[in-house]
Amino acid sequence: MSELPFNPLELMREHPEKMRVPGGLLTKQGPQDYVGSVPAITGTLFFNDAHLPDVREAICTCFDEYEAVAKAHLTWLWREEPPDGPDKFAYTKAPTMRSMVKRMKENDLLSFTYTSGEQPHDAGEWIFDVSGMRGWEAKMIVRGTSALRFSLPLLYVEENPTAFQSMFVSFAKRLKALHGYGGLGLVLSSVRLSDNQPFEAFLADKLNGLDVGHPVAGAMHAHEGIKTVSWLTAMNYEQVEKIGGLSVIRSELPLDWFALYNYDAGLVIQAGPAPEAAPADQPKPARLVLPNMLLKELRAPKVSLHYASKDGEPRLNGWTAEQWLKRFDIEDAELMAYKSRLLNEPKLTTATTLPDCQ
Template sequence: MTDLPFDPIQLMREHPEKMHIPGGLLTKQGPQDYVGGVPAITGTLFFNDAHTAEVREAICACFDEYEVIAKAHLTWLWRAEPPEGPDKFVYEKAPSMRAMIKRMNENDLVSFTYVSGKQPHDAGDWEFQVFGRRGWEAKMIVRGTSALRFTMPLLHVEKNPAAFQAMFVSFAKRLKALHGYGGQGLVLSAPRESDNQPFEAYLANMLNGLDVGEPVGATRSAHLGIKTVSWLTAVNHKMIEKIGGLSAIRSELPMDWFALYDYGAGLVVQAGPKPEGAPADQPKPARLVLPNMLFKEVRAPKVSLHYASKEGEPRLIGWGAEQWLQRFDVPEDEVQAYKARLLDEPKLTKATTLPDRL
């Protein structure tokens, strides 16, 4: 099931904008006539209290900001378990998010996924997804957190080298994020996610820098720690204190390669000038290994990535999921060598960082 008519790594390197993955690839039924996934730069933030008016307004404000650049590209809105109305809208005909949220009570699920595919089940590289737990769940804490994910096309980020960082930090500030991450990822078909996870698992074995798993599953353990480090990694003040404070971050992550941004409830760490795919057949990038080792202490012990395999198709579950979480781990006695290797990696530039870095 892993014989593909193209080399995904070569396509990602040379023509990522052409990599529209057929739906259902690597499943028993074979490729289907829709777009199952597209590569993009994705940012995910975990936060609490999505049942409150204050945080719901913050969610709306995040979408307002996203719409400024994405409005022309959005095509459909999907909702899970809406308290009223359909679960799917043509984007242009949908009520505003703020109007729909105002009609919800605290125990209604906050679930909005704005997509940019031609057909409603097509994946697109502009997407805004928010999952906010119902009030009764949020108050239990052990049920998990809420999450927001937004994406931008690879070429948009390449042409606007600080745009993604600016939005990620802005959203983290609005949501008072617990933690989060941003970098290379796949946007999967919103209503057919399970059928497209096998290809994501396949590609993840080739690209260590690729985010894996949908945000909703990750919320179940987000109260226990971070899921991963990436090009951008957000950590709250409690986590920073646990790993030794700001001085430890500055000591371990030199400012020529790492930028720090204050988002109020914590810090965002930018590792290098652009997102890193980190091909598995090449040495691990020091700019991902070093923050991984620094924040390893505040990593969640287990994270849900994929649904269970139905017919033997590849999925990142169980041992495979554990290995993915540990993909940037190295023995402690090798950390110094990675610090030396960092000297040969791309440095940050004024164009690739925000002006208000610490």
């Protein structure tokens, strides 16, 4: 197994915007000459009916909003099993998403991955990745959901402290999202996922606040419940009622630290003013522990995060995936201590929250 050529935790804490992880790190073949992953602020939303015209138009409208910000940075478009045309375009030469979608039939796989890597297989800080189920899949009784993931660079979010929340809530509203999450994550090479999951597993063991796993894998169990809590956590109103309704959320999550945003089909909870890395060698942040415990009964019983290990390299599957799901769990007797600890954590400000809080 190859050694790390740099200290990722030091970089993540001091200069995360400079972190460009070589491809294949921690795999048997060792580091490769491409960008395998980069840290960014990532959002994932799970939704239904991607085979229907109105939902496909909603997806296109989400991309319109994303493209308005990301256009100058996007470089490549990948498509999985396109019904016509190549599976890869240089972004500047690609047809518009809407024109490609209009040519698709109900049972075509709706798959678009826009990236900002220099090479087609490089990871980049900007990504818009949507995978919509075929019509025949969506009509099966139990078969997962569709998923959309997008990212904004760390520095962009720092300089525009409500941009990510605004986009996340907007997308959730358009897609009538079932649930979702958003916070610190790694954007992996879109076409070399397996080779770069070991580094994601390594970093997830060090940073509890890191969102992990590809959205398509997560979508396999998304119909069973939420995947995780994060800086932003979305849930539909059926799930809100399952935990006691809005009044219970307001009583358990004080508004000085937690903002609530309505997206028509559900609610988004913002935990604190900024994404939290939550290093594993430090106390767990109360602003992630408290919503985790409140929403624990909504959690899917299992999730798919990574492929199986090939040569003993770190992966998040089986027991390790189960432990990742529980990373913010505490004993009920500890709840009061965490509620007290919350008092010393950063509060929300008008500059870090959207104006239309619940």
